Amino acid sequence: MIDKETRERIIALIHQEVVPAIGCTEPMAVALCTAKAVEQLGRRPERIEARLSANILKNAMGVGIPGTGMIGLPIAIALGALIGKSEYQLEVLKDLTPEALEQGKQFINEKRISIGLKEGQCDKLYIEVTCSAAGRHETAIIAGSHTHFVAGDASYNRTSAQEEADEITLNMRMVYDFAATAPLDEIRFIEEARQLNMNAAREALKGNYGHNLGKTIDRPLSKGIFGNTIFSHIISRTASACDARMGGAMIPVMSNSGSGNQGICATNPVCVYAKENENTEEELLRALMLSHLTSIYIKQSLGKLSALCGCVVASIGSSVGITYLMGGDYNRVCASVKNMIANLTGMICDGAKPSCSLKITSGVSTALLSALLAMEGKCVTSSEGIVDDSVDKSIHNLTAIGADAMCKTDELVLDIMTTK
Numbered sequence: 203m204i205d206k207e208t209r210e211r212i213i214a215l216i217h218q219e220v221v222p223a224i225g226c227t228e229p230m231a232v233a234l235c236t237a238k239a240v241e242q243l244g245r246r247p248e249r250i251e252a253r254l255s256a257n258i259l260k261n262a263m264g265v266g267i268p269g270t271g272m273i274g275l276p277i278a279i280a281l282g283a284l285i286g287k288s289e290y291q292l293e294v295l296k297d298l299t300p301e302a303l304e305q306g307k308q309f310i311n312e313k314r315i316s317i318g319l320k321e322g323q324c325d326k327l328y329i330e331v332t333c334s335a336a337g338r339h340e341t342a343i344i345a346g347s348h349t350h351f352v353a354g355d356a357s358y359n360r361t362s363a364q365e366e367a368d369e370i371t372l373n374m375r376m377v378y379d380f381a382a383t384a385p386l387d388e389i390r391f392i393e394e395a396r397q398l399n400m401n402a403a404r405e406a407l408k409g410n411y412g413h414n415l416g417k418t419i420d421r422p423l424s425k426g427i428f429g430n431t432i433f434s435h436i437i438s439r440t441a442s443a444c445d446a447r448m449g450g451a452m453i454p455v456m457s458n459s460g461s462g463n464q465g466i467c468a469t470n471p472v473c474v475y476a477k478e479n480e481n482t483e484e485e486l487l488r489a490l491m492l493s494h495l496t497s498i499y500i501k502q503s504l505g506k507l508s509a510l511c512g513c514v515v516a517s518i519g520s521s522v523g524i525t526y527l528m529g530g531d532y533n534r535v536c537a538s539v540k541n542m543i544a545n546l547t548g549m550i551c552d553g554a555k556p557s558c559s560l561k562i563t564s565g566v567s568t569a570l571l572s573a574l575l576a577m578e579g580k581c582v583t584s585s586e587g588i589v590d591d592s593v594d595k596s597i598h599n600l601t602a603i604g605a606d607a608m609c610k611t612d613e614l615v616l617d618i619m620t621t622k
Contacts, residue, residue, distance in 0.1 A: 203383050204376065211370040212380050212495070213388060219498045220465065221349075222398060223292035223457040225268040226448065226554045228261035229278035231348040231460075232329050234294045236279050237286030238342035238351060239333040247283055247333035253320040255328035256616050257507035263619060264555035266412075266450025269298045270306075273450075279315050280306035283333065291349050293454060326507045327460070347506055348460040372499040374539065374593045378522075378532050381492035392490045395456035399469040402443035402453045411449030412556030415563065416442025432478045433570060437563045440470040444559040458494055458516060459501040463558055467516035468493045471566050472523035481527050492535070493523030503601040509612035510604025511549040513558070517565030518542045525573040536593040537581035541572035543600050544582035544589050550608070552615050 204212075223230060232252060240247055252275070254262075262275050270277050278295070285302045286294045309315070320328055329344040345352050381389070406416055418424055419438040428434035443466045446453055458465040472493050476486040497519035504510065518539055525538040545568050549561065575581070584591045588599040 204380050208370070208376075209380065209384055209388060212372075212376075215370055215498065216392075216491075216495060219459050219501075220392070220395060220494055221292060221457055222394075222454045223462045223465075224296055224452060224454050225450065225462075226261065226265040227292055227348050227457055227460050227462055228258050228554060229265060229267060229275055230292045230294055231327075231344055232258065232262060232275055232331070233278040233282030233286050234288055234291065234349065235329045235331045235342045235344045235351075236282030236333070237294055238288040239331045239340050240283050240286070241288060242340035242342065243333045243335060243338060245335050247314070247335050249314055249316070249334040250279055250283060251316045251318075251332045251334075252279055253318055253330045253332075255320055255324050255326055255507075256612065257326045258329055259319060260552070260612075260616050260619060261507065261554040264553050265448055266556070268295065268450050269452040270303055270450060275317055276310045276315055277303075277306055279317070279331070280309040284309065292457065296452075296454075298452070326505055372495070372502060374496075374499070374536060374597070375532070377495045377499050378492065378535055381488050381495060381526075384491070386484055386487065389487060389491045392487055392494060395465065395469045395490060395494065396473050396486070398454055398456045399443055399466050400439065400473055402446055402451075402455045402466065403439040403470060404442075405451065405453050406442035406446035409446070409449075409451065411451055412445040412559060414445060415559040416440075416445050419563075432475060433567075435478065436471045436474045436570065437566050439474050440466060440566050441559040441563050443470055444562050445556065448554065448556045448558050458497050458519075459512075460506045461512045461516075463554070463562060464497060464512045464516040465494075467513050467562050467565060468497045468519040468523070471520040471569060472527065475524050476527050479527055485527060489523040489526045492526050493519035495519075496522050496539075500597055500601060503598055504604050507551075508604045509550055509608035509615070510600075511551040511561050511565075513562045513565035514542075514546045514549050514600075514604075517546065517562075517569045520566060521569035521572045524569060525576050528573060528577050530573070530577055534576045537576035537579075538569075538572045539593050540582045540589045540596050541575050541580075542568060543596050544587055545572065547588060547600055547603060548608075550611055550615060553619060 325345045332341040455462045456465045521538045590596045
């Protein structure tokens with residue numbers, strides 16, 4: 203049993219990292235930063251200049267902006283300036299109206315927005331927005347996490363943000379013990395993730411979003427391939443929520459570590475499995491907490507944005523959650539983590555976009571396979587690839603590759619995306 207003070211710190215961390223969001227979090231964070239700069243300016247801006255880190259640009263270029271039918275940063279910035287409220291955090295554009303959308307389009311057409319790469323050293327998650335009017339200039343800066351406003355310039359770095367946030371340093375044993383033993387009333391709030399993210403999957407079926415992967419898996423031809431199974435239901439409900447989110451639906455989801463897709467991937471597979479396996483409410487809540495907290499733990503060393511696709515992290519979370527629902531103990535949970543790392547290491551992030559649902563489906567499929575293997579007592583050994591005897595060392599081997607070794611990959615991906 204984890205002591206009360208440690209539990210309180212873990213819960214504070216979860217509340218910080220698991221929050222509602224509408225739309226892709228990168229353009230929403232830019233809209234949030236714009237709204238803050240406008241609030242500081244105190245009037246409608248005449249000009250807006252956004253300088254962004256490469257990873258923010260990569261993740262914001264090809265994704266739909268909720269309620270607009272449009273893609274990318276210009277409309278997110280315009281609406282952040284016109285109707286955004288910083289108090290809404292990652293739901294900054296939830297007051298959108300048809301009239302505001304038309305004003306936003308006009309603002310873009312008047313060429314009032316400049317978007318570029320932030321030169322010099324900066325955090326991988328760095329947003330700097332300067333709004334100008336009547337000879338006055340106001341700048342807002344977000345760095346380190348999607349809602350963390352900082353003072354100063356690009357000399358800001360991730361380490362200072364972590365020290366300021368006073369994050370608790372997790373390990374897999376702590377994650378498991380917290381999820382498995384914390385008083386149920388202390389973790390019941392994770393139920394909201396189920397409500398939001400499963401609702402997103404249901405709402406997605408009412409429209410045609412992205413590549414319609416979730417709906418496609420539910421169609422007769424696909425059922426002839428995948429069957430009418432727990433497996434097909436899991437990937438369908440998870441992909442559907444991603445389809446809607448990446449396609450610009452005005453539907454809130456519960457994010458994890460700054461990513462709505464990660465929140466969906468850490469939630470929906472666990473919820474679908476628990477329902478069809480007839481697990482109890484307590485088992486579901488503990489499995490959801492285990493899934494989300496595992497994702498947060500891995501992100502502590504990987505960073506909010508990286509060259510490694512976030513679905514790898516969230517799928518590891520869902521795999522341990524499903525393993526728990528299958529009756530797995532700590533050793534089985536650790537085995538599922540190692541099985542995941544042996545399989546999905548190296549999946550690159552090439553920006554947020556409708557086809558993210560394909561990557562999520564790959565991750566969730568692997569999550570189920572890894573859980574099944576773990577429950578059969580099968581675990582990738584330390585003589586294979588980057589997996590170590592220690593589950594924590596295995597995780598840090600994964601994040602070292604994603605955070606450090608794949609940096610050149612990140613640069614090349616962005617270059618390809620911006621020059622094609």
